[in-house]
Amino acid sequence: MSTLIVYASSKGYTRECALHLQQQISGDVDVADLKKVKHPDLSGYDRVIIGASIHASNLQGSVKRFAQSHEEELLKKQLLAIYICALDDQKWEEYLNQLPAPITARAQLKEWFGGRIIFSEHFFLLRKFLKKVTGSVEDLHKEQPERVERFIEAYHQLLEDPA
Numbered sequence: 001m002s003t004l005i006v007y008a009s010s011k012g013y014t015r016e017c018a019l020h021l022q023q024q025i026s027g028d029v030d031v032a033d034l035k036k037v038k039h040p041d042l043s044g045y046d047r048v049i050i051g052a053s054i055h056a057s058n059l060q061g062s063v064k065r066f067a068q069s070h071e072e073e074l075l076k077k078q079l080l081a082i083y084i085c086a087l088d089d090q091k092w093e094e095y096l097n098q099l100p101a102p103i104t105a106r107a108q109l110k111e112w113f114g115g116r117i118i119f120s121e122h123f124f125l126l127r128k129f130l131k132k133v134t135g136s137v138e139d140l141h142k143e144q145p146e147r148v149e150r151f152i153e154a155y156h157q158l159l160e161d162p163a
């Protein structure tokens, strides 16, 4: 019984979440970075967790393409879970709708993990733009560790009693 975490990350927060889940979730857990492997082999896994971040109101294209092209296989998994990394705590469920509807409907677990912006990680013009749209000159830290822990707890409960 094993889990695959597939994710895409621009500046590392979604990756950190994936690696944290890998450490904390029971059983065999592998991770696949969709920027490196577009179509990871899902055949050996009973459970899949999809991790995606939001940029300009869009879910990472590689995650959308992955979910679309593997929809049938994903729907057959015993356990399907999704986490979204984004700053906006209001719109994350709306962002989920960018995945195929049967996948979001089937996922037993969906959670928002928050997000962060470290301005120095972005090139000058984007940094300037981000400061303007966020109205902040300080780095933005909206990571949600308690939601990550809640997700892990709920995941373990589902392992005992899959819905």
Ligand SMILES: Cc1cc2nc3c(=O)[nH]c(=O)nc-3n(C[C@H](O)[C@H](O)[C@H](O)COP(=O)(O)O)c2cc1C
Residues within 6 Å of the ligand: 008, 009, 010, 011, 012, 013, 014, 015, 053, 054, 055, 056, 057, 058, 085, 086, 087, 088, 089, 114, 115, 116, 117, 130
């Ligand atoms: C250029 C840019 C655009 C972003 N647009 C949004 C957005 O539209 N909505 C939102 O909630 N968060 C937005 N964010 C915040 C990201 O979702 C957040 O930084 C997240 O932690 C990124 O994770 P990643 O580095 O793993 O890709 C944006 C961040 C950047 C850098």
